[in-house]
Amino acid sequence: MSDPHLPPEVCDYIVDLLRDKPDTLGRCCLASRSWVPRTRKHLFADIKFPYSDDLERWKRAFPNPSRSLAHYTHTLTIGCPEVVTAADAQEGGWIRAFSNVTRLEVLSGLRDLDDSHISLVPFHNLSPALKSLHVASTIFPCTRILNLVCSFRFPEDLDLAQRRVGVGTIDWDEATFQPSTSPVLTGTLRVYLPGRMGCVTRRLLDLPGGLHFRKFELSCYLGDNLRWIVTLVAGCSDTLECVDIECWVSLPFEQVDLRTASIDLSKATKLKEAVFRSKTLHVVWLVLALQNITSKHTYLHQISIYVPEIPDLAIYREVVNEVIHRQWMDLDRVLVQLWESCGIRPKVMYSVAEEKKETQRERIEGLLPKIMERGIIELENFVEFCWYRQIY
Incomplete structure (x- = not known):
């Protein structure tokens, strides 16, 4: 390792390959004094x-x-x-x-x-x-x-x-x-x-x-917080290239009305990626956001939507069941329109245990029949991960 005939740049390259191996880097320091500065850079x-x-x-x-x-x-x-x-x-x-x-x-x-x-x-x-x-x-x-x-x-x-x-x-x-x-x-x-x-x-x-x-990763719990996301998006519309928005809605289904806080993406025409994470079955906020995407969004070719585990909707009261179906039918319609008018392919991601994957697919197909019939949707299972959990 301390061969004087080995060019310094080759030694540096070898040390750089070991950047994620602290124990090995420690041994490099003991092997040759000339290796010490480069190993310290990584250690x-x-x-x-x-x-x-x-x-x-x-x-x-x-x-x-x-x-x-x-x-x-x-x-x-x-x-x-x-x-x-x-x-x-x-x-x-x-x-x-x-x-x-x-x-x-x-x-x-x-x-x-x-x-x-x-x-x-x-x-x-x-x-x-x-x-x-x-x-x-x-x-x-x-x-x-x-x-x-x-x-x-x-x-x-x-x-x-x-x-x-x-x-x-x-x-x-x-x-x-x-x-x-x-x-x-x-x-x-x-x-x-x-x-x-x-x-x-x-x-x-x-x-x-x-x-x-250029990028937003925002998480909100209440309708009022969604209003501030709207303000942020509006303030950065000229530079925004990616939005990743997670929304929890804690209100009862029949009391939800987020129309005054819809996320206006119409001016964010430089968008290249849009990710929406709905943590509940409320998707009206998502429908309203997608309605603002038009053919002017020439760089946006795919939209990723993360949805929670969908239970058997028969467990809900009739009025709640009706609200859920109406919101998801609206989402289905908007996604079809985006594909037909803008060529934007939707991807729906869901997180459930392995043994529930098929049941979950069937329930999503029941809520989003039009895009499933056209075969223009990618439906994938994923391991749930939230960026903000890294702080714990």
């Missing part, structure tokens, strides 16, 4: 401090922050921000050693329900190279999070999530938000904030430079 690329013990081990290994290997880190995950910020205050800017971070994850609320006292200021403008910011917490004040966002000049991806749905009734602070800069947000916006999307949306849209996201 310290992804650093996590989920608990205070992890931070203590790092501090024992690198007592002098200026001589640590933090400059190799590209992804930094902080699971105990209250401990990290305290250490940073004691040691005069300890966190600043991570100056080349491209993705910062600040996760809190694993032990305390009260994050409101935790300062995020030490993380402000941590790295000029930062492109992705992920904040998941219980009740970080809204302005505190957005001030963190605005401290970075060139972040692209923004990922905001609330850990516990149980605290969703707590209002975020309504303090005046006056950002000193307007970050260049051009990548992906992921938001999972049950009951709080309005606060974030309103303040993001107030940024002086506006929003220019």
Whole structure:
């Protein structure tokens, strides 16, 4: 491995192939001193401090922050921000050693329900190279999070999530938000904030430079939250290339009327991909969104629809059964129209246990007969996964 006749670029290439094998990289460091810089690039690329013990081990290994290997880190995950910020205050800017971070994850609320006292200021403008910011917490004040966002000049991806749905009734602070800069947000916006999307949306849209996201991954629980998704889509219609929207509707079937909050995609003509995840049998919001897609959407060729497990509809009361069939018949009609007028092929995905797959297919065929008859639909089973569950 330390053969002097082996060109350095070949050695680097070999080490790069081992990037996902930390034990092997550790042995490379012992095999040859010349391999050490390249192995450190991978060994310290992804650093996590989920608990205070992890931070203590790092501090024992690198007592002098200026001589640590933090400059190799590209992804930094902080699971105990209250401990990290305290250490940073004691040691005069300890966190600043991570100056080349491209993705910062600040996760809190694993032990305390009260994050409101935790300062995020030490993380402000941590790295000029930062492109992705992920904040998941219980009740970080809204302005505190957005001030963190605005401290970075060139972040692209923004990922905001609330850990516990149980605290969703707590209002975020309504303090005046006056950002000193307007970050260049051009990548992906992921938001999972049950009951709080309005606060974030309103303040993001107030940024002086506006929003220019290319992709949305949004999850909402209530009809009111859907209204804020409508606002976000409208604000990024000129740049939006992909929407991935998950919607839960908790109201009784006969009380649902989301027509005032339909997602208008008519101006988002640059769309290349549209994904809709209906977490209940309510699909009126989905029908209304699809009605806004026309032949002007020249880049959009497929729509993916994720549906929940469909039970035997005979278990519902007659009025509920009628509402379900009416909504799904409307969806069936709209999907046929999209195929005939725009050539857009629909894909319906469902998640059920292996032994229920055939029964589930039959029930979907009963609700979507027209597109099934025409053979213009792809019907696939999938393993259920939600992007926001990664924060746990």
